[in-house]
Amino acid sequence: MSRAVQHFTEPLYTQGNYPAYNRSIEEEYLQMLLTNTLGRTFYAGANELLAQAAESHETMAELNPEFMAKALVFARRQGFMRLQPVYGLAVLSKARPDLFVKVFKHVVLIPPDLTDFLTILKGMGRGQGGRAVKRQVASFLQEASEYWAIKYGGRGRGYNLGDAIATAHPVPADERQQALFRYLRGHETTLAGLPQIAAVEQLKRAGKDKERIRLIREGKLPYETVTGAVTANKKIWEALLRQMPMFALLRHLNTFEREGLLEHPQHLRYVTERLTDAEALRKSKILPMRFATAYDQVKRSALKEALAEAVDLTFASLPELPGRTAILLDISGSMEGQYLRTGSVFALALYKKTGGNSIFLTFDHEVHDPKPSRTAGIMSQAARIKAKGGTDTGLPVRYLTDLRENVDHIIMITDEQQNAGSPFYKELQRYRAKINRDAKAFIVDLAPYRSAMVPQEDANTHYIYGWSDQVLSYISAAARGFDSMSAHVARMDLDRPDTGKTDGKDAQG
Numbered sequence: 001m002s003r004a005v006q007h008f009t010e011p012l013y014t015q016g017n018y019p020a021y022n023r024s025i026e027e028e029y030l031q032m033l034l035t036n037t038l039g040r041t042f043y044a045g046a047n048e049l050l051a052q053a054a055e056s057h058e059t060m061a062e063l064n065p066e067f068m069a070k071a072l073v074f075a076r077r078q079g080f081m082r083l084q085p086v087y088g089l090a091v092l093s094k095a096r097p098d099l100f101v102k103v104f105k106h107v108v109l110i111p112p113d114l115t116d117f118l119t120i121l122k123g124m125g126r127g128q129g130g131r132a133v134k135r136q137v138a139s140f141l142q143e144a145s146e147y148w149a150i151k152y153g154g155r156g157r158g159y160n161l162g163d164a165i166a167t168a169h170p171v172p173a174d175e176r177q178q179a180l181f182r183y184l185r186g187h188e189t190t191l192a193g194l195p196q197i198a199a200v201e202q203l204k205r206a207g208k209d210k211e212r213i214r215l216i217r218e219g220k221l222p223y224e225t226v227t228g229a230v231t232a233n234k235k236i237w238e239a240l241l242r243q244m245p246m247f248a249l250l251r252h253l254n255t256f257e258r259e260g261l262l263e264h265p266q267h268l269r270y271v272t273e274r275l276t277d278a279e280a281l282r283k284s285k286i287l288p289m290r291f292a293t294a295y296d297q298v299k300r301s302a303l304k305e306a307l308a309e310a311v312d313l314t315f316a317s318l319p320e321l322p323g324r325t326a327i328l329l330d331i332s333g334s335m336e337g338q339y340l341r342t343g344s345v346f347a348l349a350l351y352k353k354t355g356g357n358s359i360f361l362t363f364d365h366e367v368h369d370p371k372p373s374r375t376a377g378i379m380s381q382a383a384r385i386k387a388k389g390g391t392d393t394g395l396p397v398r399y400l401t402d403l404r405e406n407v408d409h410i411i412m413i414t415d416e417q418q419n420a421g422s423p424f425y426k427e428l429q430r431y432r433a434k435i436n437r438d439a440k441a442f443i444v445d446l447a448p449y450r451s452a453m454v455p456q457e458d459a460n461t462h463y464i465y466g467w468s469d470q471v472l473s474y475i476s477a478a479a480r481g482f483d484s485m486s487a488h489v490a491r492m493d494l495d496r497p498d499t500g501k502t503d504g505k506d507a508q509g
Contacts, residue, residue, distance in 0.1 A: 026067050026486040029060045033075035033084045034477050057088045061095035068092060069099040070492040073106040077497075079473070080285075086113050090120040090129075097132040102494050104136040111152035111161055114140055118159040118167065128167050137168035144180060146196040150225045153184050162186060195219065204229050213239040223248055234259040241267060246284035249274060250291065253298050262300055272306040281313050287472065288314045288378065292345040295379060296338075308379040315349040315378065319476030323408030325358040327351055328396040329385070330414035332364040336387040339446045343413040344382035346444075346472075348372060350411070359405055363396040364389025394423030401431045409479055410441045428461070442475050 032053060060068040069092060076085040089107045093100040108114050114137065121129045128134060141164060153161045162184040172178035175193070182189035183197055191198040199219025203226065206212045216226055216239045223240045230236065237252075237259050244252065249271065262268045274280060275291075288311045295307040329347045331340065351360045351372045362368045362385060370385055393414060400407065410431075412424065428441050444464045462478050464471050 024486065025059065025063060026071075026490070029056055029068065030071050030075070030486050030489060031477065032056050033071055033081060033088065034079045034473065053084060053087060057091040060088075061091050065092065065096040065099055066494075067486075067490055069096070069103045069494060070489045070497070071486075073103050073494075073497050074489045074492065076107045076109065082113060083116065086117050087120055090117055090124060090126070093121070093129055093133055094124075094126065097130075099494070101132055101136060103497075105140070106497055108136075108140055111148050114164055115152070115159040115161070118164060122159075134168045137164055138170035141165060141168060141170040141181075142173065142177075144177070144184070146180065146194055147222075149180060149184055149194075149197055150200050151222050160184075196221070200225055200229060206230075209233070209235045212236060216240065216243075223252075234261065237261060238267070242270060246274070246280055247286055247290075250286065250294055253294055253303060257298060257300060257303075262303065268300070268302060272302055275303075275306040276309045276313065278313050281310060282316070285317050286314060287317055288312075288349045289342055289345055292341060292379065292382075296341065308377055311345065311349070311378045312352075315352045318349055318353045319472050321350070321354060321409065321476055321479050323357075323479070324406070325350070325354055325409045325411060326396075326400055326405065326407040327358055327360045328410065328412040328414075329360070329362045329370075330364070330391060330393070330412070331362045331368070331385060331387050332389050332391040332415075333387050334391070335415055335446075339415050340385065340387050341382065343444075343446060344385045345378055347413055348378045348381050352378070359400070359407065361396050361399065363392065365392050365395070367396050367399045392423060394427035397424060397427035397431050401427065401434055404435060406436050408436070408439060409475075410439055411444065411475065412442070413444045413446065415446050425461070440479060442478070444471060 057068075060071075068088060072085045072088045072092065075081045085107050089100065089104065092103070108117060118129075118137070121127070121133070141161070144161065148161065159167075165181050165184055170181070172181055179189045179191070179194060180197075183191070183194065191201065196219050199215045199221060203212055203215045203219075203221070206215060212230060213235060215221070216236070220243060223244055226232065226236065226240060232240070237255060238261055241249075241256065241261060253271070256262050256267070256271065262271065291307050291310040291314060295304055295311070298304060298307070327347045327350055329343050335343065347360060351358055352374055356374060360370060360372045362370050366389065370381070373381060391414070393412065396412075397410065400410070410428070424443070428439075432439055438460065440460045440462065442462045442464060462475070464474065
């Protein structure tokens with residue numbers, strides 16, 4: 001900040017219209033793929049999203065199918081998105097089968113991609129999609145494994161791997177693969193060469209925990225498969241504990257406490273060491289807010305300490321933000337509880353992520369400095385931030401203007417419904433007129449209000465209603481500008497796409 005400020009418990013400060021801007025269709029399409037939204041309003045409305053997405057995919061397939069193909073690869077492999085690229089692939093398969101063939105293997109990475117793709121085709125009235133589709137599906141199925149079979153082979157809504165085999169009729173490479181395909185189709189077959197599948201089938205029939213535990217450990221069975229086959233008790237959870245990936249471990253901490261597993265020093269030590277393994281956390285790409293939520297749900301102090309450390313270790317997973325940022329956190333009385341906890345952790349993690357190239361203020365009917373630290377723990381700092389007072393959303397922006405704080409992005413975290421003409425927007429216009437006309441503003445409304453209107457004349461104001469992990473990706477992408485990303489995508493070579501590496505496990509909606 002440009003001048004010394006007081007402790008956050010004391011007040012620091014009390015009391016142009018823009019032309020319409022139409023972005024290219026390529027930019028709008030890429031934004032939809034990367035953020036699951038269109039325009040400058042982010043929200044998780046399934047019906048609205050579906051209608052908008054269908055129109056966007058169809059339009060792009062007609063106007064610029066080459067860019068569409070490249071964008072699908074970029075969004076799936078580098079943007080870690082899943083459903084929209086798969087939906088777009090289904091549209092592309094009809095519009096340009098030649099491009100579809102080139103990008104299929106770069107978009108369909110895991111069995112849920114394939115089954116969703118086939119379900120979407122059926123929903124479009126396309127049936128099995130034709131020969132080009134069947135050839136690509138058959139090629140994908142040649143990579144099928146036992147792990148795929150036990151994790152993704154079950155019956156359910158839409159297609160599964162067995163249905164895909166019946167659709168594409170892949171030719172098995174050997175007897176083992178023939179047995180695998182027959183198993184997935186629900187036909188009688190030998191399991192001699194399929195030890196994991198054999199373990200699952202034996203597990204379904206096993207009557208004693210000792211036998212079940214042996215099969216779980218020897219078969220290295222995933223927890224989803226086990227809990228779908230038998231009723232899990234303390235001994236079963238104990239067997240699964242050390243086989244769980246990080247996200248599953250985090251999700252089941254409550255279960256481990258409830259079942260009494262963590263009363264055993266060895267199990268507690270394993271869990272706390274895993275939660276504070278920096279390399280494992282980096283690979284998991286889990287964001288700090290997930291660990292903060294778990295922190296509020298567990299009781300054991302050793303677990304809380306480990307989760308607090310995990311929050312600090314995972315702020316590096318936040319997407320990068322270019323330029324200088326002002327982070328404005330609403331601490332008014334209505335933010336009390338989960339809103340303030342989520343907002344505080346997000347704001348502090350973001351402050352750390354910027355490496356000091358940001359200003360962090362809290363506000364109610366006054367503006368405060370919470371004295372953020374880049375070295376102190378995020379959870380301990382978040383605990384110091386308390387809800388109080390009323391709400392004046394314009395005040396912190398006025399403070400930035402009067403102190404001539406030049407920032408590229410203003411991120412406000414609040415539960416206040418925002419509308420054009422509100423105090424915030426009036427002060428934002430003043431800030432742009434006096435300090436930085438190009439400053440982008442992001443209002444993260446933690447209460448999922450859907451009625452607020454985005455000022456249509458302002459291309460640099462982004463409203464985000466509700467909260468999800470995708471919010472951070474949206475802010476990061478919008479801060480960079482979809483124009484620069486679309487230029488990068490347009491330069492991709494479809495014969496040798498620069499896609500990076502991913503196993504698809506971190507893919508989002």
